[in-house]
Amino acid sequence: MARRLREISLPALAAALVAGLVLVPLGAVVIRAGGFSALRGADLAALRFTLWQAALSAALSCLLAMPVARALNRRRFAGRSVLISLMGAPFILPTIVAVIGLIAIFGRRGALNAGLEALGLPTLTIYGAHGVILAHVFFNLPLATRMILHGWQAIPAERMRLAASLGFGPAQVQRHLEWPMLRSVLPGTFLAIFLVCLTSFAVALTLGGGPRATTVELAIYQAFRFDFDLGRAASLALVQVFVCLAALAVASRLTAPPAFGAGLDRAPMRFGGGRALLVQDLLAIAGAAAFLLTPIGAIVARGLPALPDLSPAIWRACATSLGLAAASTLLTLALALPLSLAAPRHRWAEGAAMLPMVASSLVLGTGLFLIARPFVNPATLALPVTLLANAALSLPFVVRLLIPEVRVLQADYDRLAASLNLRGLARLRLLTLPRLARPLGFGAGLSAAFPMGDLGVITLFSDGETRTLPLALFQLMGAYRMDQAAAAACLLMTLTFALFWACDRIGHHADPR
Amino acid sequence: MLTLDKLRITLGDFSLSADFTVPQGARCAVMGPSGAGKSTLLAAIAGFLPPAAGRILWQGQNITQSAPGARPLSILFQDQNLFPHLSVTRNLGLGLDPKLRLGPGEHAKIDAALDRVGLTGLGARKPAELSGGQQSRVALARALLRARPLLLLDEPFAALGPALKSDMLALVAEIAAEQGATVLMVSHDPDDARALCPQTILVAEGTAQAPHATTDLLDHPPPALAAYLGG
Numbered sequence: 039m040a041r042r043l044r045e046i047s048l049p050a051l052a053a054a055l056v057a058g059l060v061l062v063p064l065g066a067v068v069i070r071a072g073g074f075s076a077l078r079g080a081d082l083a084a085l086r087f088t089l090w091q092a093a094l095s096a097a098l099s100c101l102l103a104m105p106v107a108r109a110l111n112r113r114r115f116a117g118r119s120v121l122i123s124l125m126g127a128p129f130i131l132p133t134i135v136a137v138i139g140l141i142a143i144f145g146r147r148g149a150l151n152a153g154l155e156a157l158g159l160p161t162l163t164i165y166g167a168h169g170v171i172l173a174h175v176f177f178n179l180p181l182a183t184r185m186i187l188h189g190w191q192a193i194p195a196e197r198m199r200l201a202a203s204l205g206f207g208p209a210q211v212q213r214h215l216e217w218p219m220l221r222s223v224l225p226g227t228f229l230a231i232f233l234v235c236l237t238s239f240a241v242a243l244t245l246g247g248g249p250r251a252t253t254v255e256l257a258i259y260q261a262f263r264f265d266f267d268l269g270r271a272a273s274l275a276l277v278q279v280f281v282c283l284a285a286l287a288v289a290s291r292l293t294a295p296p297a298f299g300a301g302l303d304r305a306p307m308r309f310g311g312g313r314a315l316l317v318q319d320l321l322a323i324a325g326a327a328a329f330l331l332t333p334i335g336a337i338v339a340r341g342l343p344a345l346p347d348l349s350p351a352i353w354r355a356c357a358t359s360l361g362l363a364a365a366s367t368l369l370t371l372a373l374a375l376p377l378s379l380a381a382p383r384h385r386w387a388e389g390a391a392m393l394p395m396v397a398s399s400l401v402l403g404t405g406l407f408l409i410a411r412p413f414v415n416p417a418t419l420a421l422p423v424t425l426l427a428n429a430a431l432s433l434p435f436v437v438r439l440l441i442p443e444v445r446v447l448q449a450d451y452d453r454l455a456a457s458l459n460l461r462g463l464a465r466l467r468l469l470t471l472p473r474l475a476r477p478l479g480f481g482a483g484l485s486a487a488f489p490m491g492d493l494g495v496i497t498l499f500s501d502g503e504t505r506t507l508p509l510a511l512f513q514l515m516g517a518y519r520m521d522q523a524a525a526a527a528c529l530l531m532t533l534t535f536a537l538f539w540a541c542d543r544i545g546h547h548a549d550p551r
Numbered sequence: 552m553l554t555l556d557k558l559r560i561t562l563g564d565f566s567l568s569a570d571f572t573v574p575q576g577a578r579c580a581v582m583g584p585s586g587a588g589k590s591t592l593l594a595a596i597a598g599f600l601p602p603a604a605g606r607i608l609w610q611g612q613n614i615t616q617s618a619p620g621a622r623p624l625s626i627l628f629q630d631q632n633l634f635p636h637l638s639v640t641r642n643l644g645l646g647l648d649p650k651l652r653l654g655p656g657e658h659a660k661i662d663a664a665l666d667r668v669g670l671t672g673l674g675a676r677k678p679a680e681l682s683g684g685q686q687s688r689v690a691l692a693r694a695l696l697r698a699r700p701l702l703l704l705d706e707p708f709a710a711l712g713p714a715l716k717s718d719m720l721a722l723v724a725e726i727a728a729e730q731g732a733t734v735l736m737v738s739h740d741p742d743d744a745r746a747l748c749p750q751t752i753l754v755a756e757g758t759a760q761a762p763h764a765t766t767d768l769l770d771h772p773p774p775a776l777a778a779y780l781g782g
Binding site for chain 2: 454456459460464465469549
């Protein structure tokens with residue numbers, strides 16, 4: 039009995055911390071909101087926009103990803119695996135960096151408009167609903183491509199062999215093999231992207247706004263910053279929670295395919311098809327690569343020369359962000375490890391780890407602000423609150439990553455460890471950490487990259503003095519200092535990827551296999 | 552002396568009872584049809600399955616509630632007997648101290664155990680760098696170091712070829728004799744049972760029967776065993 043208690047005391051403590059971190063701010067929101075009476079017509083419009091932009095972003099991402107995934111599946115070319123790996127990068131790319139890249143291409147003075155002007159055509163603007171959706175597709179097209187590609191690669195080679203032996207043409211293969219696969223993969227992909235876009239804040243903050251392009255998250259921010267109407271902010275936060283809950287309820291009925299999968303190279307299948315298909319595939323791959331890579335290229339081209347001109351304030355923000363990322367990673371791992379280890383035996387542990395999914399960055403921020411305000415100046419808490427929110431929001435990703443590995447570990451070695459009396463810290467040191475080194479490294483990379491690039495809750499709390507690098511970047515953008523912004527974006531992107539890469543390498547290195 | 556006192560193990564619909572004593576130093580084969588519960592019986596004795604009723608005693612002392620690692624026994628599983636990320640020396644060291652605080656004394660013991668099972672000088676290797684037979688020898692060497700009075704073998708040598716398997720079984724018999732250990736060994740092969748185990752526990756039809764002379768049992772098998780052995 040005492041042994042059992044000792045076993046679950048750590049995960050129970052972690053679960054209680056996470057529950058407190060999510061439920062206490064939610065409680066504060068519920069109490070302060072006092073129903074939905076504070077909401078205005080504009081808030082309803084924000085809800086409508088949130089839902090349809092998420093649906094449209096998800097649909098467009100899926101639609102565009104299908105030809106790209108199909109082309110990647112049936113063609114082999116130099117750089118293919120690099121391209122597939124790069125498709126994982128937007129997952130950790132700071133939103134604000136991508137936005138600056140997109141502005142460099144699609145913005146008022148971007149490359150695209152320069153071309154249109156030269157041709158004497160009317161120019162476009164990136165600001166507004168279509169800009170928000172463009173940015174969401176930029177982030178989620180790669181995710182959708184990887185998920186759908188994974189589905190394609192999961193069609194067993196034997197099935198394809200059978201199809202070939204029965205003399206199936208491309209149309210029959212499509213009907214009997216590819217459509218059934220897409221029907222099972224697409225709903226999960228759509229929903230995963232829909233969920234991400236529901237809580238979109240930084241994109242809406244930078245590219246959206248106004249009555250036609252305000253998400254609920256952005257409306258919370260505006261209720262705070264412009265009106266300082268805390269009751270309305272709380273009501274909006276409540277709306278956001280209900281939207282997330284509803285979407286999660288739908289998602290839980292679907293088993294979403296793993297988002298990190300794909301990348302395995304099956305032996306290339308003999309593929310017939312004519313020149314028309316080759317052109318189609320070429321266009322799909324080249325188009326996707328150009329869409330994803332030119333914005334990044336534009337930042338580097340514009341930002342690198344301006345790097346030496348960055349002000350000391352930017353470097354200070356840089357140090358702040360690195361410290362924040364380190365602390366948030368430690369906290370995330372300290373919560374994720376005991377919860378993942380307990381999850382196969384105790385459902386509540388997994389439930390606690392997934393709990394932060396019902397809240398968004400701004401919802402947590404609103405709740406924490408309401409709690410803190412009677413006691414301290416919230417601005418002094420900007421960094422601790424950012425840290426807590428980021429650790430909480432990273433937790434579900436890391437725990438999802440760890441649980442399958444923990445199951446394997448326990449199935450393979452629980453009995454052996456028990457028969458040798460390998461327990462407690464010795465077990466952690468000799469068995470658990472070495473065997474989980476890779477997913478822990480990967481998870482640490484994610485939980486460092488998220489706070490590094492996060493532009494969310496800090497916007498509520500900061501008085502403009504306490505700055506993370508993304509916030510400093512946002513301020514540069516607001517001041518139209520685009521060269522400086524591009525340089526800072528370069529820096530932020532490099533640091534984020536370097537942090538992720540370093541954690542992932544440490545994990546690989548620590549894996550004794 | 553191992554006593555199974557009105558022991559009953561249930562797993563869903565499956566149920567197995569055992570009520571007998573195994574004398575100290577005995578070597579018993581555990582035989583019976585597939586799915587009869589041979590591994591289940593060993594898992595219960597080793598502490599991986601809490602019994603539904605009854606007691607397990609060693610030398611009269613009740614060990615039914617003890618943690619697996621605290622029981623006076625070592626067990627070799629069908630597979631996963633070694634940690635693949637630890638060297639042979641560290642795998643063996645776990646038999647001496649689960650916290651792996653290994654001094655010169657411990658290292659000397661580990662080297663002696665390696666010598667004993669014919670793996671001199673292979674301590675620095677990882678399990679993956681050893682053959683299947685060598686991996687079995689490491690697991691056996693660890694049991695040797697743990698020196699527990701009861702040794703449970705749940706077909707750890709099943710994946711080895713016939714010659715290698717009989718080598719291993721002979722080594723088990725030698726080590727058990729040296730240490731005066733009691734051995735329970737799940738076996739599918741009547742020849743192994745005859746060669747190594749004077750006694751056999753028959754597991755069939757929901758019951759593990761008291762040890763019985765192996766030759767007698769194999770020469771005049773009851774119907775359940777006869778059907779399993781065939782011919």
